[in-house]
Amino acid sequence: MQIDHAQNNAPTARRMDLFALTWRMPIIVWQVLFFVGPLLFMVAMSFFLVKNYVMQETFVFDNWSKMFSRGYFRDSYFYTLFLATLSTISASLLAFPASFALAFKVSDSTRRWALFLLIIPFFTSYLVRIFSWYVILAESGVINGMLSTIGLGPYTMLNTKFGTVVGYMTLTLPLVVVLQTFSLANIDRNLVQAAHNLGCSPWRTVYTVIVPLAKTGLIVAALFCFILSFGDFVSPYYLGGSKPPTLPILIIDTTKSGQQWPRAAVIAVVMMATLITIAFAAITLAYRKRTSR
């Protein structure tokens, strides 16, 4: 009977598969055409050579050996890693109190308005937002102007690591707050209430109940922050003064001189490999406990 049943359902299942596949196809085609294809081309390009400003399709390891033998490439790599990590930690810590308040302390209406206001910065160009920091962070800018009234400063904030991290925050902080808020808002309030009823202090409730429950969302928010910071060119260039250059700046430098796109591809492949590894580790960490239960 079971076999008959299965046989009777087979055409329907096939039809369903075809139906589902039809709807899945656009995203598959899109990803193949605009992600996998260019990615493979980029990997292939890292083995090409440039002669007289024209790229030649070869298969040599010259670009890889050249880039890995350069001290500045290693320095840029670790510096970029450090800045992206610093940005991720800063954004996660700064965002959490705001997200917590939005998730637990305000009305639904206020939360909706706050989320809307957090999205508004994305309506304007990131570059414009970064240039606006010049007015605020310059030695003759708004912050130093205010500090001077109480006899402090001026402090150098532009063209420093601090400036770069401020730029990263401009890019990532609203997004991290939004993601953290969604994650915290979806926590079952009964569990929080139960913790209180069992005598758990507010602080202990946060780090033993709320944070573990929102772990997946918090890690995903941090991961987004890391990815965006690691690949950002604008902040380290315009607010950090390219001093020293991060990997995205190094890509620009490499293409500017001699049009060394294959060497730039080496840097890009290393960046992709790093991000894939970190993303994989983060996702594994985010879902580890949940899947083991």
Added chain:
Amino acid sequence: MTFGTKTILKPTRREILKVAGAAALSMPFVSRAWAQVTEINMLAWYGHGEPDMVAEFEAANNVKFKPKYYAGGDNMLALIAQSPPGTYDLILSDGEFVQQLNAAGYIDEMNAADYPFDDMLHADFQKFPGHWKDDKLYSMILRGGHLGVSYNKNSVAAEEAASYKCFWKPELKGKVGHFDWHLPSLGMMSLYNGNGASLFDTGDAAWAKVMETTLSLRPQVGGFFDYGGTFNSLKNGEMQAMCGIGDWITGVLERDGAPVASVIPKEGGIQFTESYSIGKGSEKADIVKKFIQYMMSPDGQVKSAQMKAYPGFCVTKAGRAKLLEVDGKEAERSGQVDGNPNDPIALINEGRIHYRDIPKQQSLEDWNDFWSEYKNA
């Protein structure tokens, strides 16, 4: 009144048909008129295809410029190399890259008789290096600019700015910026080392010394900037001195009243030179030639000197005279007046200016590699 409003807001079917019919019938004439506009594909540094430079010529000759902007000679060569022959009708190139354009066969021969060579402000401009080959002209020099010490007058005295040594001034720690391109900055370090005319022709020992000198400046450096960043950091006072630039940036700020200036120090300065070439295989060579002639005319030279994006000095006597006549203030500011101590032509005559070139004994890659190391130091 009511009738008029009704006609505009709620047209009848007959009125719609009338308007549509008229539009359809006039289309061939409109498209024919558009077709008569000749498009000129220009490859240039930013600013050269903007309205302040080309609008007058466009209106007078029914042409339309389609500029493609690049940043740096390498970028320019790559764009041409990756495009089909004949893509660019007009190419504005840095003087030191003309030779490479010609060697690769990207530009056409020009007729020297078409241009005002007998009116040049300096003899060097008549046979500018790389612009001629086998006594044939391949590029027409349009303008130039000098690179030296650029500084904020509130923190660096004019006497201090008379030497590149001012970049090492303790008070400027973290306040010296670099224009993010190795050629002008390393060229200046080479001049500071006393390499003079052979600033780009350095042997192993001299090149090692250039690298050493440059690295010693690193603690003073507050950042590496592109055009926008250089402009902003000087304007808001974040950088008090800038290596690798000249009046082409401080001139724009000076026009706005910023307390900045550029001078050619005693060790010498570097000249950037911009020249026009006609793209090989261009079908619009005649109108392009006419445009180059226009830019070499007194009016064109004035436009070039006043270019909004960045100024450059006139290369013809008639151009300079016209500039003095119509914009004496700019002529005075940029030293384009006979007898002015900063007169760019006088500086060349005094031997204090060296034309920018590419490295002779190292490759561009060597210089770029060192530049990346320097930025990371």
